[in-house]
Amino acid sequence: MIGVARFLQQRQDYENAIARSYQSEIVARNRLAQGKNEAVARGRVVAEQAERNSLQEDIDDETRDTALLVGAGLIAGLTGAALLFSGLIATMRRPLEELVDASGRLAEGDLSARVQVGGLAETAALGSAFNEMAGELQAQAGERDRLDRMKDEFVLTASHELRSPLTSVQGFAELLMLERERLSPKQVETVEIILDNTRHLVRLLNDLLDLARSDAGRLTIRPAPTDPAALVKDAVRTIRGQTEASDQQLVAEIEPGLPELLVDPDRIRQVLVNLLANAHEYCPEGASIRVEVKRVGADVEIRVKDDGPGIPPEQLEHIFERFTRGDAGLTQRVGGTGLGLAISKSLVELHGGTIGAESAPGEGSDFHLRLPAEASS
Amino acid sequence: MTRLLIADDSETILLLLKTRLEMEGYEVETATDGQEVIDAIHAAGAEHDLLLLDAMMPGKSGIEALRELRAEGVETPVLIVSAHQDAGDAGSPTELEVSGYVTKPIDFDRLFSSIKDLTAG
Numbered sequence: 135m136i137g138v139a140r141f142l143q144q145r146q147d148y149e150n151a152i153a154r155s156y157q158s159e160i161v162a163r164n165r166l167a168q169g170k171n172e173a174v175a176r177g178r179v180v181a182e183q184a185e186r187n188s189l190q191e192d193i194d195d196e197t198r199d200t201a202l203l204v205g206a207g208l209i210a211g212l213t214g215a216a217l218l219f220s221g222l223i224a225t226m227r228r229p230l231e232e233l234v235d236a237s238g239r240l241a242e243g244d245l246s247a248r249v250q251v252g253g254l255a256e257t258a259a260l261g262s263a264f265n266e267m268a269g270e271l272q273a274q275a276g277e278r279d280r281l282d283r284m285k286d287e288f289v290l291t292a293s294h295e296l297r298s299p300l301t302s303v304q305g306f307a308e309l310l311m312l313e314r315e316r317l318s319p320k321q322v323e324t325v326e327i328i329l330d331n332t333r334h335l336v337r338l339l340n341d342l343l344d345l346a347r348s349d350a351g352r353l354t355i356r357p358a359p360t361d362p363a364a365l366v367k368d369a370v371r372t373i374r375g376q377t378e379a380s381d382q383q384l385v386a387e388i389e390p391g392l393p394e395l396l397v398d399p400d401r402i403r404q405v406l407v408n409l410l411a412n413a414h415e416y417c418p419e420g421a422s423i424r425v426e427v428k429r430v431g432a433d434v435e436i437r438v439k440d441d442g443p444g445i446p447p448e449q450l451e452h453i454f455e456r457f458t459r460g461d462a463g464l465t466q467r468v469g470g471t472g473l474g475l476a477i478s479k480s481l482v483e484l485h486g487g488t489i490g491a492e493s494a495p496g497e498g499s500d501f502h503l504r505l506p507a508e509a510s511s
Numbered sequence: 512m513t514r515l516l517i518a519d520d521s522e523t524i525l526l527l528l529k530t531r532l533e534m535e536g537y538e539v540e541t542a543t544d545g546q547e548v549i550d551a552i553h554a555a556g557a558e559h560d561l562l563l564l565d566a567m568m569p570g571k572s573g574i575e576a577l578r579e580l581r582a583e584g585v586e587t588p589v590l591i592v593s594a595h596q597d598a599g600d601a602g603s604p605t606e607l608e609v610s611g612y613v614t615k616p617i618d619f620d621r622l623f624s625s626i627k628d629l630t631a632g
Contacts, residue, residue: 293594297616298524298615300616301524301527301616302524302527304616305616305617305619308619309531332616
């Protein structure tokens with residue numbers, strides 16, 4: 135968000151600079167035009183004088199010679215002014231053309247675009263103003279890249295440092311739960327709250343880390359031959375405790391004899407768990423969630439369907455964008471970060487697959503992903 | 512009895528791992544840095560069934576200790592524990608023959624099944 139604001143500001147600055155350059159060009163043109171008018175006015179005065187002189191022609195021959203001389207002078211003067219003017223245009227034209235070219239390059243992202251400063255004082259000033267602006271833009275872009283790297287580094291370090299204490303909190307809470315028969319119901323409830331919140335923190339941390347990696351182009355996968363059926367069963371097992379606690383039905387229908395996938399099992403499992411967790415969190419108690427896995431052409435298709443409240447079209451359109459959450463996301467039950475689907479999309483695409491969603495209010499949701507089978511990749 | 516050597520620079524995490532692993536019936540030795548790992552292995556004559564090493568420890572890291580041990584010809588299976596999800600992406604060359612990665616927070620069910628697979632037979 136801050137990046138966008140900065141970009142808009144830079145763009146505004148750039149447009150202002152261009153506007154300023156146009157203004158100074160207009161000033162230059164006005165000055166030239168003024169010069170021309172003075173010459174014409176002077177010419178007109180001289181011409182009137184000549185006319186008066188010609189009236190005296192009959193009276194004074196000597197005066198007529200003078201009038202001819204003045205007429206010739208007038209023509210010569212006007213021609214000179216015209217030549218001077220066209221010369222001025224030519225002097226201005228080359229630097230302006232260069233500016234137009236450099237502005238175009240700058241607009242296309244070549245921040246090293248500069249012009250040769252020269253020509254009239256005005257175009258020279260315009261040229262150096264342009265170079266100064268381009269230099270400033272380039273410096274700002276460098277600074278922005280440096281800040282981006284710092285941000286990535288910070289997220290990585292923070293994630294690393296937070297993970298150890300979280301491991302302890304979660305681990306010891308789990309240890310307590312192993313002896314739940316010796317705890318009072320109140321104590322069990324307390325430990326469950328600790329565990330729920332720890333899991334939420336871990337999820338948040340993982341999502342932020344993935345997002346930082348994705349931004350830095352460092353979201354990586356380690357593909358290995360993977361049985362899609364085992365992968366889906368593993369993801370279903372992970373979420374089953376939560377769906378059972380909400381009386382939700384969770385069924386997996388897996389076509390037998392599926393080909394192996396060349397995918398990073400941890401990452402695809404992450405995508406599946408995310409889709410299942412969304413279905414669980416956005417559906418009311420007693421809802422039904424269904425996972426279907428089958429072969430479609432050279433791909434394996436996995437669908438996660440639910441009979442929940444569905445998604446209105448205006449939200450469905452942006453569902454794979456960051457920080458987009460369904461309405462239910464505003465209720466306390468939903469523990470997500472609004473990043474899960476954006477990350478899922480990046481991950482599926484890294485595998486050469488596709489992800490999509492179909493839904494309508496009152497008609498449930500159907501999220502589907504397709505991954506290329508190993509033989510075809 | 513299956514004998515494990517675990518290393519982590521956090522005493523708390525060592526306590527957690529040791530408790531859970533002993534509850535599963537393993538014999539557990541602990542170390543807090545890479546040098547202690549090497550010393551413990553020398554002392555035991557490389558008799559451990561599995562090493563569970565934290566990738567990043569102050570002083571000698573788990574990866575560095577493993578490099579030295581592999582150079583000495585110690586072939587004990589190793590699981591690397593790392594805070595990063597993509598533990599294996601950096602600093603884990605294939606010649607170190609790492610058997611698997613465990614990320615923090617630790618999913619103990621998965622850890623136990625990995626250990627079972629690696630120490631079977």
